[in-house]
C-alpha cells in the first residue's frame with residue numbers, strides 16, 4: 023500500500039521559487055499532485071518547474087505578488103484549466119524586516135504584515151471558494167516557532183506568524199463542515215537563504231539551543247506538510263505542528 027499519494031490533486035504553493043516552498047512543491051509533485059509554483063521571480067519558478075517535470079512531475083510556474091492582496095483574486099482567476107481547481111493550498115511565502123521595536127518604522131511593520139498575513143488571507147479567500155464547492159480541501163500555512171515563543175527584533179514577523187495561527191484555527195472551524203482541513207506548520211530554524219543571512223555566532227548559538235543539535239532541513243518541513251495535506255492527514259484540523267528539533271517544547 024502506498025501512503026501519502028496525491029494523485030489527481032492540484033496544489034498551489036506560494037513562495038515556491040526557493041527554500042522551504044521549493045522543497046514543499048517538489049515533494050507534493052513527487053507524490054503525484056499537479057503543482058502551481060507561485061512567487062514573484064518568474065525565472066526561478068520556470069527553473070524549478072522544469073526540474074520537477076524532468077523528474078516526471080507536473081508543475082506550472084505562476085508569477086504572483088501576494089503583497090498586492092487586492093490583485094490576488096483576479097490573478098488566480100487566470101490559472102489555466104488543468105491547474106485551476108486547487109485542492110491543496112500551502113501559504114508559505116514570507117519575508118522578514120527585522121528591527122527592535124524602538125527602531126522599527128511603520129513601513130517595516132506594514133510590509134511584513136501585508137505579505138505574511140494579509141497575503142495569506144487573500145490567497146486563501148480566493149482558493150477556498152472552489153474547495154467548498156468540491157467539498158474537499160487542505161490549507162496549510164507556514165508560521166514559525168517565533169510566532170509562539172516571540173523573538174527580540176522580530177515584533178512584526180512574530181505578530182504576523184501568530185496571526186496565521188488565529189486565522190487558521192478560526193478558518194478550521196468555518197470550513198470543517200465542507201471537509202476542508204486548515205492547519206499550521208511552525209518551523210524552528212531551517213537552513214535557507216532566510217537563515218543564511220544571520221551572523222555566524224547567532225547560528226552557532228541557535229544550534230546549541232536546539233535539543234536535536236542541528237538546524238532543520240527544508241525536507242523536514244516538506245514532509246510535515248505532505249502528511250497534513252494527504253488523505254491520511256484528513257482527521258487533523260486546527261492544529262499547529264511544531265517542527266523545530268525541540269527548540270519549542
Ligand SMILES: NC(=O)c1ccc[n+]([C@@H]2O[C@H](COP(=O)([O-])OP(=O)(O)OC[C@H]3O[C@@H](n4cnc5c(N)ncnc54)[C@H](OP(=O)(O)O)[C@@H]3O)[C@@H](O)[C@H]2O)c1
Pocket residue numbers: 036037038039040041042043060061062063064066086087088089090114115116117137164165166167208209210211212213214215216217
Ligand atoms: N528558514 C527558516 O528558518 C524559517 C523558520 C520559520 C518559518 N519560516 C517561514 O517559512 C517560509 C519560507 O521561508 P524560507 O526560509 O524558505 O524563505 P526564503 O528562502 O526567503 O523564501 C521566501 C519565499 O517567499 C517568496 N515571496 C516573498 N515575498 C513574496 C511576495 N510578495 N509574493 C509572492 N512570493 C513571495 C519568495 O519568492 P520571490 O522572491 O520569488 O517572490 C521565496 O520563494 C516563510 O514564510 C518563513 O517565514 C522559515
